[in-house]
Each structure stands twice: as structure tokens, then as C-alpha cells.
Amino acid sequence: GQQVMQIPQYQHVQEGEDFTTYCNSSTTLSNIQWYKQRPGGHPVFLIQLVKSGEVKKQKRLTFQFGEAKKNSSLHITATQTTDVGTYFCPASGTYKYIFGTGTRLKVLA
Amino acid sequence: GAGVSQSPRYKVAKRGQDVALRCDPISGHVSLFWYQQALGQGPEFLTYFQNEAQLDKSGLPSDRFFAERPEGSVSTLKIQRTQQEDSAVYLCAGGHGSGANVLTFGAGSRLTVL
Numbered sequence: 001g002q003q004v005m006q007i008p009q010y011q012h013v014q015e016g017e018d019f020t021t022y023c024n025s026s027t028t029l030s031n032i033q034w035y036k037q038r039p040g041g042h043p044v045f046l047i048q049l050v051k052s053g054e055v056k057k058q059k060r061l062t063f064q065f066g067e068a069k070k071n072s073s074l075h076i077t078a079t080q081t082t083d084v085g086t087y088f089c090p091a092s093g094t095y096k097y098i099f100g101t102g103t104r105l106k107v108l109a
Numbered sequence: 110g111a112g113v114s115q116s117p118r119y120k121v122a123k124r125g126q127d128v129a130l131r132c133d134p135i136s137g138h139v140s141l142f143w144y145q146q147a148l149g150q151g152p153e154f155l156t157y158f159q160n161e162a163q164l165d166k167s168g169l170p171s172d173r174f175f176a177e178r179p180e181g182s183v184s185t186l187k188i189q190r191t192q193q194e195d196s197a198v199y200l201c202a203g204g205h206g207s208g209a210n211v212l213t214f215g216a217g218s219r220l221t222v223l
Contacts (some may be wrong), residue, residue: 033211042200042214043152088151095140096165097212099151 021103023089038085113215130218132201140204
């Protein structure tokens with residue numbers, strides 16, 4: 001599996017503020033996935049990006065895959081308390097997904 | 110079943126005891142992964158099965174850890190002579206294909222070693 005670095009590690013935002021987390025790799029990725037893990041829960045799949053420059057939206061969430069397929073971002077518009085959790089961006093070579101430490105988001109009401 | 114089922118959800122073991130953690134994946138899931146997640150950390154890869162074949166066990170921390178999936182469905186992760194550093198949540202995840210997969214995780218088994 002290919003490892004990506006994710007920043008920031010932690011982010012506290014006021015409810016209604018926007019939030020972005022970034023994943024960067026030194027090598028070209030074949031694909032990248034995003035998962036969300038609520039406190040006390042397990043990782044839940046959000047989306048997979050495969051194409052260079054791909055942008056996908058899910059309601060307030062916007063996912064991007066860089067043109068060089070070496071970086072990705074997740075942007076949340078107008079955060080809500082339900083967005084609290086840790087967001088992971090594992091990348092895969094053939095089958096193995098390396099998760100890293102993720103970005104822990106806290107939303108203050 | 111509708112989801113990935115793991116049991117037990119919680120296990121407390123005395124140091125030195127053996128434990129067995131079970132994963133019942135979604136029917137048809139070819140791939141099965143075990144991950145270990147310590148408090149405040151991301152899931153760490155332990156091992157990977159494609160059907161009944163264990164293709165990668167490079168993440169198993171020591172020879173006290175053993176995993177099997179004899180019939181290509183249910184999998185068991187066994188930890189012998191547990192140590193305090195084995196305390197973690199053990200997550201099982203499955204995927205339909207043999208390559209890059211969307212992973213469906215179970216709720217995990219939380220192991221506490223006293």
C-alpha cells in the first residue's frame with residue numbers, strides 16, 4: 001500500500017465554519033478513498049477518487065483528486081455537529097490500504 | 110448478513126491469556142482485512158485474505174498473532190499469551206473484489222488486557 005500524509009492532525013471549528021483536510025503523497029496514486037470515523041465508531045466509506053483532477057460532491061462535502069494524482073482534499077462547507085469525527089484518506093496499491101492517523105475534526109456549537 | 114459482524118464486542122483478558130476474535134463478513138466478500146486500532150490512532154493493517162488464502166500477514170506484530178479464514182467466509186484472529194500492549198480495537202473489513210476495494214468495516218472488538 002501507498003502511504004499519504006494528512007494535514008492537519010486536529011482541527012476545531014465553530015459550527016457553520018468551513019473545514020478542509022489535505023492528503024499528500026510523494027508518489028502517484030492509483031486511487032484514493034475517504035472514510036469517516038465517528039467517536040466510538042468504525043470507519044465508514046465516503047467516496048473513492050480515481051481520475052486525475054476529479055471532483056465529487058456529496059451535499060456539503062467536496063472531494064478533489066489532484067491533477068498529478070499525488071494529493072487529495074476534502075472540504076466541508078458550513079460544518080455541523082454531525083460532522084464531528086476523524087477523516088482518513090487511505091490509498092491503495094493493489095489491495096492494501098494504509099490509513100495513517102487521519103484528521104480529527106471537532107465542531108463547537 | 111446485512112453488515113460485517115464482529116464478536117465479542119468487548120473482551121477483557123488477563124495478561125497471558127489467549128483470545129479469539131471472530132469476524133463474520135458480508136456474504137460474497139472476497140477480500141477480508143484485519144486492522145488494529147489503538148486509542149487515538151488510525152487503523153493499522155494486520156493481515157489480508159483473498160477467499161481462504163492469507164496473502165499478506167506482514168502487519169501481524171508478533172508470532173503470538175494468528176489469523177485464519179478456512180472456508181473463505183468467517184475469519185478468526187487469535188492472540189496468544191496476551192500482553193498489555195495488545196489492548197486495542199480490532200477491526201475487520203471486507204470488500205467484494207480482489208483488488209482495490211471499497212471496505213465495509215465491522216463495529217470492532219475492543220480488547221483490554223489487564
